[in-house]
Every structure is written in C-alpha cells, then in structure tokens.
C-alpha cells in the first residue's frame with residue numbers, strides 16, 4: 372500500500388492519478404476476485420454438468436447444446452479482446468480525469484485569483500467527455516456480448532425444443548438418432564435453459580471483470596515502478612557522497628523544451644554553486660539530479676558509479692524554490708526530513724538560519740497551512756532549508772537558498788551553509804554574489 376501512495380513526479384503522473392491507483396484501483400479488485408472469479412469457475416463447469424445430465428435422457432440434445440458453444444465461444448473471445456483494449460483506454464481516461472480534478476481543486480485559490488474558472492472548467496469538461504466516450508465504447512462491447520449470449524441461449528433451447536418435438540411426432544427430416552420418450556424429451560427440454568445460465572450470470576459480472584483486470588494491470592505497473600525505485604535507492608551508500616558528476620545530462624520537457632547537455636563535477640565535502648541567467652536551467656539541473664525533471668540523455672555518476680536519478684532522493688536533502696509545507700506546526704514541518712531531531716539541535720538550526728525571530732514572535736507551536744499563509748517568502752525558503760539540513764543526508768541540493776532575504780539574514784544563512792558544507796556536499800543554484808564568493812566551485816549554465 373505504501374508503495375502505491377503518491378510519489379509526486381517520480382512516476383511522471385499527477386498526484387491524483389497515484390491516489391486513484393492506491394484507492395480506487397485496489398477497490399476495483401473486489402469485483403474481480405469476489406464476484407467474477409467464482410462465477411467464472413461455475414460458468415466453466417455448469418454447461419458440461421448440464422450437458423451430461425441432458426445426455427442421460429437424450430445424447431443428441433446434449434450434442435446440440437454443446438455444438439452451440441463453438442460459435443458462441445469464438446464470438447465471446449473476439450468481444451473479450453476488443454473489450455480489454457477499450458477497458459484499458461477507459462481506465463486511462465478516468466485516471467487522467469481524477470488527476471486533473473485533484474490537481475485543479477488543490478490550485479483553486481490561484482484559479483479564482485486569475486479568473487481562469489472557465490478555462491479550467493473546459494479542461495475538466497473535455498476530460499469528462501473523454502471518459503464518457505470511452506465508457507460508451509465499453510458499454511457497447513458489453514451490450515454486444517450479452518446480445519450474443521442471449522441469442523445462443525435462446526437458439527440452444529429452440530433447437531432442443533424443435534428436435535424433441537419433431538422426434539416425438541416422428542417428423543424429423545433425417546433418420547432419428549435415438550428413440551425418445553415423452554419423459555426424456557421433457558427432461559432434456561427442462562434442463563436446456565440451464566445450459567447457458569452460468570454464463571449469463573458471468574456476463575452480468577462482465578463489467579467487474581473489465582474494471583478489475585484494468586485495475587490489476589495498473590496496480591502491477593505502479594508496484595513494478597515502486598520496486599525499481601526502491602532497488603535503485605538501495606543500490607547506493609547512504610552516509611557520504613565524495614563526488615557527484617553529471618555527464619552530458621540533457622533534460623527534455625514534454626513540450627520538447629530542451630536543456631543541456633550539461634557536464635559538471637562536484638567534489639564533496641564542500642559548497643558548490645550553479646549560476647547563470649534566469650531561465651538558463653539551474654533549477655532544471657537540480658531537479659534532474661533527483662528525478663524531478665525528465666532526463667533524455669547523459670549519466671549521473673556517484674562516487675565513480677553510474678546511478679539512475681531516482682537513486683539520489685534517498686541521499687538528498689532538497690530545498691526547492693517553493694518548499695512543500697504540510698498542515699501542522701512549524702516544528703512538524705522542520706522535522707519532515709526524516710531524522711529524529713532533538714529540541715537543542717532544532718533550536719541551533721533555527722537560530723543559525725534566522726528563524727528565531729519568527730518563533731519568538733509566534734511561538735514554537737505556530738500552525739502552518741499547506742500554502743504557508745502568514746509566512747513570508749524568505750521564511751518559507753528557510754523552513755525548506757532547515758528541513759533539508761536537518762535531514763542529515765550527505766548531499767544537499769538547494770535552489771536559491773538566499774533569495775528573498777535581507778543582507779543580515781543572508782550572511783547568517785551563508786555561514787550555516789559553509790558550516791554544513793564542512794561535512795557534506797552542498798550544491799546551490801543561485802544569483803547571489805555573496806554566496807558565489809564563498810563557494811568552492813562555480814558552474815555557469817550558458
């Protein structure tokens with residue numbers, strides 16, 4: 372279950388899509404396992420049991436029933452193949468709609484502030500129409516399969532009735548294969564409708580099967596990706612980073628916007644900066660190192676071992692330009708990095724980052740909402756920075772850690788970074804001359 376929960380952009384999906392896999396797709400298994408599978412076993416057995424019972428009275432009627440199974444089976448196999456592809460497409464469209472919906476609800480204040488309600492409504496409307504279209508396709512196939520089932524069920528009963536009736540009247544147009552009494556004919560005819568009954572019940576659970584199997588594939592896919600990420604994360608040492616190299620790293624966004632190839636070598640411990648004009652790709656480079664941006668070419672080499680970008684988050688304390696804030700107290704947010712930080716160590720870090728004034732004014736139990744309302748831009752950044760340092764991880768990636776700060780607080784933060792860089796590899800994207808001046812190396816993005 373933990374593996375299925377949202378992992379942000381690492382799987383390249385919206386958080387709502389991950390949530391859908393973790394909740395709805397897991398639930399969709401119930402129909403497949405608790406309803407469809409028992410009915411399938413029953414449907415596979417029951418025609419043969421009924422045919423054997425009918426054969427006791429009239430072997431030719433049993434043969435007629437079994438013969439109708441051949442074209443029926445072929446038709447159902449074709450419908451099943453078409454149904455599988457359509458169910459997958461419907462599932463994908465539903466995932467997109469859920470992801471889009473959750474994402475847009477989270478961004479509702481911004482949408483209202485920009486008066487973008489109409490555009491967002493149209494987007495969600497388009498996604499909902501796609502789901503409706505795909506659902507209609509799935510229903511059409513379900514309708515065709517049940518029509519086929521009803522046709523063959525009716526045909527089998529009709530053929531048995533005609534055979535028994537004509538046989539009793541001696542009007543068969545071919546030599547009678549058996550000598551049928553009224554009791555035997557009645558027995559065969561009474562059992563004939565039961566021949567397709569199991570399959571009719573199975574057809575009623577057809578939708579459960581489609582949903583369940585599509586959910587099964589999507590959960591299996593998500594688990595595979597999670598397993599891969601976990602294996603890659605385990606494959607690297609966790610307590611130190613001596614050297615990190617990017618070799619020809621190229622980032623290609625979905626809209627074909629391309630950054631790179633970038634090559635760099637950062638030696639740890641030490642403080643290194645990445646500089647360059649706005650839009651040069653500094654943030655993108657840091658994102659690419661921890662699998663938050665799509666890498667299309669190049670390699671990341673950690674202590675002489677090529678690693679996947681998805682291996683680095685486990686080693687990295689990350690402070691982006693918009694740190695994630697969770698509802699809770701300030702201390703909860705600072706401790707999010709994972710390490711069990713004592714009050715003294717936390718106080719040292721908050722003091723060194725200039726957050727003491729905030730705590731003195733508003734208390735340690737200051738409650739924070741997810742948007743960080745009531746916090747200044749500089750305070751939010753420093754919460755992200757302290758959290759990254761407090762994580763105790765050997766590699767720190769910091770995106771403009773001294774932006775939005777006055778010179779005095781900037782000096783404090785730089786001193787904290789220098790102190791941290793004594794034992795860890797710190798890489799910061801920055802425009803700040805004061806931070807650039809005390810860096811061990813500077814890489815300039817063109």
Ligand SMILES: Nc1ncnc2c1ncn2[C@@H]1O[C@H](COP(=O)(O)OP(=O)(O)OP(=O)(O)O)[C@@H](O)[C@H]1O
Pocket residue numbers: 624625626628630647648649650651652653654655656800
């Ligand atoms: N998700 C994305 N999809 C497409 N293009 C993107 C995406 N994120 C960034 N870009 C583009 O990549 C380029 C580099 O952006 P990036 O944020 O890495 O620059 P930067 O050097 O960090 O800029 P700044 O100094 O302003 O923070 C920009 O042209 C930006 O528009």
